[in-house]
Each structure stands twice: as C-alpha cells, then as structure tokens.
Amino acid sequence: MLFKGCGINIVTPFTDTNEVDFDSLGRLVDTYINIGAKALILGRTTGEFFAMSDNEILEVVDFVVKRVNKKIPVLAQTGLNDTSRSVVLSIRARALGLDGQIIASPYYGQGNELGLISHFKSIALAGGLPTYIDNDPARTGFNLEPSLIAKLAEIPNIVGIIESSSDLDHLADISPIINDDFVLISGDDKTILAKLGMGASGHISVLANICPRLIFNIYDRFNEGDLAGARQVFNDSLHAINLMSLDVNPIPVKTAMNMLGYEVGNFRLPLHPMDPDKAAQVATFIMDTGLERL
Secondary structure (H helix, E strand, O other), rough: OOOOOEEEOOOOOEEOOOOOOOOHHHHHHHHHHOOOEEEEEOOHHHHHHOOOOEEEEEHHHHHHHHHHOOOOOOEEEOOOOHHHHHHHHHHHHHHHOOOEEEEEEEOOOOOOOOHHHHHHHHHHHHHHOOOEEEOOOHHHHOOOHHHHHHOOOOOOOEEEEEEEOOHHHHHHHHHHHHHHOEEEEEOOOHHHHHHHOOOEEEEEEEHHHHHHHHHHHHHHHHHOOOOHHHHHHHHHHHHHHHOOOOOOOOOOHHHHHHHHOOOOOOOOOOOOOOOHHHHHHHHHHHHHOOOOOO
C-alpha cells in the first residue's frame, strides 16, 4: 500500500506570465507536509496537467519529488488520453524518483474494452511504478465498468483505483474487488464518508488545499470508530465542499487560495477566472468562518 490516509491534490501555481511558479509551489509543498498530509498528488483536474506540456509536467514532478525528499509519497498523473505519450511520460517520471503514477480514464476517444485494457496495461508496465486507475466519470464522460476494473486489477503494478464516482451502485459492485492488493481511494470530498464505508484506505482531497484539518478530521474520526463524530465534521464541512463545486475544478479552490494570500496565480485556458457572483460566495465563506492561510 503506497499510502494510507489523506493526500492533498495540490494545485499548480502560475506566475503573471502563465509559467509554473516554483516558489509558490515550494511553499505549498512545505505547508502540506508540515500539516500532516499522507501524500501529495500532482495533476488530475486540480493540477491542470491537461493544459501543460510534457516538459512542464516533468519539471513539476522533479521539483516536488526533490522538495518532499521521501518524507511522504508523491503521486502524479502520467496517464493521459494518448497512450504513447503517457508511456513516455511515465518512464521519464519514474526516472525522476516519482513514487506512484495515476492513469486517467480516457475521454472523448474512449476505446473499447480491449483497447482500454491495453491502454492501462501499457502505461502501468512501462512506468513500472505502483499505479492507480482514476475513475472520474463526471469529468471524462466515461465510467469504468466493474467488470473492466476487475480485469485491470489483475495487471501487475496496478494497485488500486481512485474513485470519484458518486454512484453507490457502482461502488457496491466494485466492493468485492477491493483487498490489500487492490485498494480503493476516495477521490471526491463530497462522498468521502460513503467511500470510507465501502472500505477506502485513503482519500485525495481538493478542499484540503485550504481546509486540510477538516478533511483529515473526518478520516481520522471514521477510522477511530467515531462515526457520529466523523459525520458531524463532514456536515460542518459540507458548505465548503459545495463551494468547491461552484465552478470547474480548480477554479474555486484557486480563487479561495488567492483570496487567502497563497499567490497561486491564474488559470490556463480554457479555464477562466471565476464569475464575480460566485467568487463573492467564496469570499463570504472565508470572512464568515475566519479562515486563514496555513
């Protein structure tokens, strides 16, 4: 098991000229290690790897791996929509010392079952790292069927699935697949309790970029057997979780971080600054709760 507990899906800060801001990124990495994150996750929609070149992605991986210096695991999305590109990216990321790789479910050109198996298998074996399949149907437009997930679980190096699906039937159907060799990782803050109840051994959070203690507290209380306490903390966090869905990820969380003084910069198109009315809701939450920069 590569990591257990709560990992933070870290944003990628950009400068005013839309380049990666490594100074800001370094401050975030240090902060999240000190606050008790069990892993740092790079890429996915939160990290905007979809709008970055391979060299930029690898520069971020290299920087974070060196900054973390094996204190906690670093996982990165090296599996994108293009199989051959993903294979090369995974091999290069492994050479930089990455601890684990994430392969997103292909979008748009989704492929049939045999094509999908070949896609995941090629990337997993080429990278040679512990590999997590990322199932996020709301963003990819494609849900990996439980029967397919069962076949992927048999591939060497594939050690688990990051589930962002909110479909409880789907979660129930993959439950028999979950074991010590193929783990379930929760990938959505709003369904953390449901997935912990289904046996998730870890959680990857977006909200933890600004409210890590809330998310960590939910996880810790659940695993201590304090279900009522976990539910209460979750209920207390629900408004903040919903705010992170006001716009396309990571627009709300980056907006909140800039309001708090993290200086993570803007976005890359097609992402765009938040609608003023929605941004005002985020600002009101920050003021009403007294939320401060970590």
